[in-house]
Amino acid sequence: MNMIVNNDITADTAAAQFELLFPSPVIFFDWPDSQTLNEALRDAVLKRRETTTGVVKTNRGGWQSDTNLQEWDDPATQQLVERMLKLAQEYVARQIGRRDPAFESGWKIRAWANVNEKGHFNRTHDHLGRYSFFSGVYYVNVGDIESGQVGGGRTRFEDWTHVAIDINQNTDTLRRDYLMMPKNGRMLLFPASLMHSVEIYGGDTQRITIAFNLYHPGFGVPRLEEFMQQSDWWWTNFRGLMIAKRKVPEKLYALTKIPGQLLARKVENPLSLNAWRRHVNAAIGHATALASEHFEAKRKV
16 A cells, blocks of 8 residues: 655745754953952962972973962962852853852862963863863963964864864854953853863963862752763773774883983972972973874874
8 A cells, every 4th residue: 555645845944943952151251450460370370380390181381280279378369269259159140040149158179370381282171070060261361462462372162062064154153163362360161061272372471371170069960970980981991992002102202202301301409309209200291291292283184
């Protein structure tokens, strides 16, 4: 028995409903009268850089402090923490449509300082974790950008939703890579899951920022536990097989860079064993970052 199929394509599809799902809320605010605070923050960060070797994570070049800036015994950093909390409260109020006393306290903060100079950048990454739901950046000194020169160093929010877009048209609605122009005194706050990076900085003066992560027990991330468990399972069982082919050449390349990194830095206290340990660890970390950068560049070619 043959079925009759209605093949009418004359209907007006303009009546179809179109929805943009799952937005990523981002807030930014230019704090007024920030010059004095920024100068104090700059001095505190540069002083800390003189006494600690820093860490290498997503930074390629530059210096990054440990994630304990919120505990620095310094009036400027404590004032900045107060600003973080105030903007976080505004961020929440915008999302839920009201001020809720439950979010006036109970926040956990981890913060760190970044100093980039010419040629330095941060690779693509996110900050999502069990105790990291929101992330932020505060621009202390954006270097040559502030004086109107083209210095790069913009924060790029990247679209990793894998939505297909018309590559021949500038579809602004769907093309969601967004470049945030740095400005002294500007603070950003965004979901920790939002992928982002920092452009190569081309200026001649230092670019200083402070990044931070926030957590509040009143918020939850949908399906975070499943995501973390899946990541842990693959990491535990198949990480070696999946990345050995790529990582072995990278690690060998890093070994060749360690001697140069050892010679490029001075030991804080040549008579201290701990100082030598930090010196060696920093050299290894930076050599590893250089190797990662080198192979990332090759894969893009």
